[in-house]
Amino acid sequence: MPDRDYSGTDALPIDSPERRRLPPLLRRAWYGLNQSFRRRIYHTGATPDQFTALRCLLEGDSKGLTQGDLTRAMSSDPNTIASLASRLESLGWVNRKPHESDKRAYRIRISPAGRRKYEQLRRVAVDLQAQVLSVLPASERESFLARLAVVADACRVAAECSPRAGSRRAIAESD
Numbered sequence: 001m002p003d004r005d006y007s008g009t010d011a012l013p014i015d016s017p018e019r020r021r022l023p024p025l026l027r028r029a030w031y032g033l034n035q036s037f038r039r040r041i042y043h044t045g046a047t048p049d050q051f052t053a054l055r056c057l058l059e060g061d062s063k064g065l066t067q068g069d070l071t072r073a074m075s076s077d078p079n080t081i082a083s084l085a086s087r088l089e090s091l092g093w094v095n096r097k098p099h100e101s102d103k104r105a106y107r108i109r110i111s112p113a114g115r116r117k118y119e120q121l122r123r124v125a126v127d128l129q130a131q132v133l134s135v136l137p138a139s140e141r142e143s144f145l146a147r148l149a150v151v152a153d154a155c156r157v158a159a160e161c162s163p164r165a166g167s168r169r170a171i172a173e174s175d
Contacts, residue, residue: 022151033128034048036128037051037124037125037128040124041121041124044117044120044121045091046117046121049074049080049084050084050088050093051118051121051122053074053081053084053085053088053094054088054093054094054110054114054115054121055118055122056070056073057070057094057108057109057114058110058118060073063109064097064107064108064109065107065108066099066102066105066106066107066108067081067082067085067105067106067108070085070108075152075156085108088108088114091113092111092114093113093114093117094108094109094110094111094114095108095109096108096109097109
């Protein structure tokens with residue numbers, strides 16, 4: 001796609017094709033990164049989501065995370081995480097134990113095999129991130145990531161403040 005001249009776009013509507021737009025840029029970035037990582041780790045038998053789950057478990061509570069904790073940490077939904085946790089358990093990469101105080105919940109902990117798999121995948125992830133961020137001057141990388149985190153947090157807040165999908169009342173009230 002040819003580069004566009006974005007000078008003087010401030011007067012244009014935020015969704016104008018002549019402007020950079022947040023949704024397609026975020027989607028393009030996520031999709032490209034996810035596909036590149038998926039292809040680079042295919043031979044390991046793991047997926048990007050499995051890597052993210054293992055990383056969240058390693059960085060989380062030493063007692064393990066509940067499925068709800070993992071859902072929030074991965075910015076996902078409960079059904080996706082339930083399926084992911086089952087697959088990780090069947091691969092032997094995590095263990096699920098009953099929660100000590102909440103009888104409906106389980107604590108999910110990374111297993112030794114999961115730690116080994118994480119370390120194998122981590123090297124690929126670090127190399128990919130370095131490659132992608134190398135398009136920015138080194139002095140701007142941390143600032144870019146900090147700003148991206150602010151945008152990601154704003155997206156999360158917007159999602160939390162939005163009416164639930166399928167809520168006829170919420171849809172009717174917005175018309």
